[in-house]
Amino acid sequence: MRNLLSQKEHWSKESSNTMLINDKPLVDDIEKELLEKVRNLIIDQIDNPNLTVLDLADAMAASERKVYRLIKKLTGWTPHELIKEVRWHYIENLIRTKNLKNATEAAHAIGMKNVTNFKKQFHKRFNRTIEEMMAKNA
Template identity: 30%
Template sequence: MISALQPTVATKPHVLLVDDHDDILEFLADDLQDQYQVFTAYDGKEALALLADESVQLIVSDIMMPVMDGYELCKAIKSTIEYCHIPVVLLTAKNTMQSKIQGLEFGADAYIEKPFSPEYLQVQIANLLANRDKIRAYFSSTPLAHIKSMAHSKADELFLEKLNQAIHQHLENPELDVEHLADLLCMSRPTLYRKIKGISDLTPNELINIARLKRSAELLAEGHYKIYEIAEMVGYSSQTHFGRNFHKQFGMSPSEYLETLRKR
């Protein structure tokens, strides 16, 4: 059985709980549902089926389960491009060092021994999500921060590098959008949309716009072109529109950014 417990407002992060015991699922879901929209699954196979239909920000999974255990679920998530950005917290009654090493080798982001306090799990979840939010905010607000700064795994890094190359190769095209990117990356539009949204909390079009502005910041730093030339080079037909977007994204106009560079 796969179910959503007490649907809440869309702004709450989606957390998936995976365990083959009803009482544990109900206990954890009851404790988390005030802060998160909680989904549940009884084993790794059901969890993967749910991920195909729902956007999930974090997974909490027991290790010992039938059909597909927590290790295999973690391995599947961290090796699948659509899901590898999702943090995974593994719960286990085993307290041996080898079991912890095994969990981390499969890519787990946190490892919690049973019994544990609900408050401890709450803090782990909140910290993992907050750290990702900080990294996303840094990328979006810092002109020269590279897109790979958002990667949390080698698979994410490779995906973001490929995505970045595809965007930059077609940056002068003002019509560049998610449809073009999906074709360039040989991915379906829904899959690409969900991946970009999951890793950056941006829509593909928002990410494309930020990539244009970041490239313009690089060109401004190089000092070889005038502002109106750079606007055209990154796909803007209007210098005014370019200037407004640059200021909205980075908190300063292109000319003010140039001035900060000169003072360094």
């Protein structure tokens, strides 16, 4: 045990050129970069109703399990929840910046086929109907 502690002390006194795994700022930057990559992957396929964690894992060249753990660690959400969250933010921004014609167009923009379900989920998420939000931002 003393040997391990002395080795740790020795490594921590090394020059600043030494990259340590416990270097928190470096890890945070890498994690932020990975999370941004995941968000960009989701946005690139925002209208794909069949987007899955496997698709994200393939794009990141990682296992599903690794991607699940990473997303859960960084956001506190499961990958499925993150996909939904990114989609809701995307449609909210789309409504504010663009004049969508109707709820069907909005649903398809974020990859939801069932417009009725989209309307229910939208109302649950934003506590107002899609039509109210579109009218407000028209």
